[in-house]
Amino acid sequence: MTDPGFWMRLAIAGITATSEATFPENDLGAPDFESTAMVARTLEYFDELPPRQRRLLVLLFVLTELCAGLLSFRLSRFSRLPVRHRTWALHSFRRSDLLVLRVLGDALKATTTMMYMSHPLAIEWIGEYRVCDRPLDPVKIAVRPAALSGATEAGR
């Protein structure tokens, strides 16, 4: 495997640290950041983006890795903080009165949630299905054609 380079290594550390804090290993049985291949899929997603947006997202995770620790009152890289502290930091950023922190928190939550919730394991875990098939779609979702006729006035 080729070396991704200094900045990309920082971004990968930021993605990993954020994903683990957002979708931690759990005893509920829900998929976590590893089983949903968050890092690899996020990097693939970056490749789909227009160059400017790709650079912005790489920068977002680089800054997270370098600065989010400091912004949450710890003199450490984000990935080296305990998971619980990272989760608290992300929660706090999103509820901050400071616009910059709120935008940072929302951007991290949005990017990682979009990737997590589009993984087949997460789709299966929430019980999502469709009433009609898309045979050409590589993302396979359970299909229940009769569900629509059962979902009426009185509920199911």
Added chain:
Amino acid sequence: MRLAFDDVKAGFETEADVVVVGSGPGGAVAAANLARAGMKVVVLEAGPEVRPEDMARDTPRFLARYFWEGGLRIIMGTAPSPTMHARCLGGGSVVNSAIMLPLPAWVRREWRAESGVAHFDGPELDAAYARVFARCRVAPTPQAVWGRRNHLVRDAVQGVLGESGGGLPRAVHDCEGSSDCLTGCASGRKQSMDRVYLPEAESAGAEVFTCCQVDRVLTRGKRAVGVEGHVVQVPGWQKHGRFRVYAKHVVMAAGTMHTPVILQQSGINPRGLVGATLFCHIGGGLVGIMDEVVDPWVGATQGWGAISQEIRGLKYEGLWASPAALMVRWGDVGRRFVERLDEVKRAAVIACVYRGDVHGTVKASRSGDPNMRLWIPEHNVAPVMRGMKRAADALLALGARYVHTGIVSVVDEMRTPADTESMLSPRVQAKHLAMTMNHTFGSCRMTADDRGPVDPNGKLRGLDGLYLCDASVFPSPSAVNPQATIMALSDITSRKLGGLSLDEAPS
């Protein structure tokens, strides 16, 4: 004739009577009318065609490929918010819920009064609505495809609040209720522009070029004589060959954001009015977690709605999108988020959309992307939050376990009317609103006098041969989903340009 990336990647130069920039609801209607009027029409679309096999439920990838800025566009200002603008053949009509609501009568009167443009409240607009509604087979969403989610929204908004509504009129024929509107209708039921007006334009001789991004309008003296730009490949977004299209008339239909940017980049900005205004609907969404299993992914994405009689300018509507898009603001992070996953199947979502008097600007950035700013007056917060509180109370009255808004300054899990009171607290400010600003308009307003850059014929003032056919001409917010009005106004402008009758009966 439809040309794809491989056909045009080396670049090209061509001539036409009319070049239409953009293939969304405005551009497609204009192209069809002008081609039918016997003109040689070239349509330029910046994005690719989305074929059924491209309509994958992999939401991030779909957004990255078929939306401007990969779906990551943000409107800055009071409450920085995402705004989604499609970049594909057919534009927004491919990825929206196809809602087709005409302007409410009071908005038409207001538009006419403030702009002085007679047809905003005249029979020409009625006739144009009738034509586009017939062509797109617009009909109220049948109850059979509402799914439980839309029924719950009706029970809450109509049953509890007493707001009268119904199945939303949509440009969909024989809807399957697949809840997939926002990643394209793979079964072809949605009457999007790539399936309705563009084929009509092509059969009348129009040439449709995809992956062709226009950079600037070419002018000679006081006249527009064409456009130039570059070919873009998707995915990857690499620039390839350059193109030029020379034409007697240029029709700009690149949308509220891109039309002013292209004009500004071309040095066309009469009296500094291009992009000097921008309007947007504001609002928010409520997620009610019900006791029953709702299976919100069943049924039309936006099947039921009501225009509020209680709060002028507010609209309630049922909403669904893929959880990958919906949940970016929903819930917390960490274990709290994971715990909530089990509740998604119990969710009923109500969107509250408010007209308000938000104002802003659009300017071309150095990268060529629009740089948008919107300011939300604090007095707009009260009606939005009052509407949201009413909807939240209605969901609780229906037995919701709790209601969640994603707004940081209100109670996170509202379980009682006392909790929903937090939405009316003075602590809730405009900067706290959590929304997606998808309805944007008015960046190049149409006015009878020279307060706006566009005249009542849709022509840009001070330059011959340049017409605008998109939501940028709206003089103020529409209060309802803009697609029907974009199409109707484009129908009027393009009929005038092509010499077609404004009285023609719907076919």
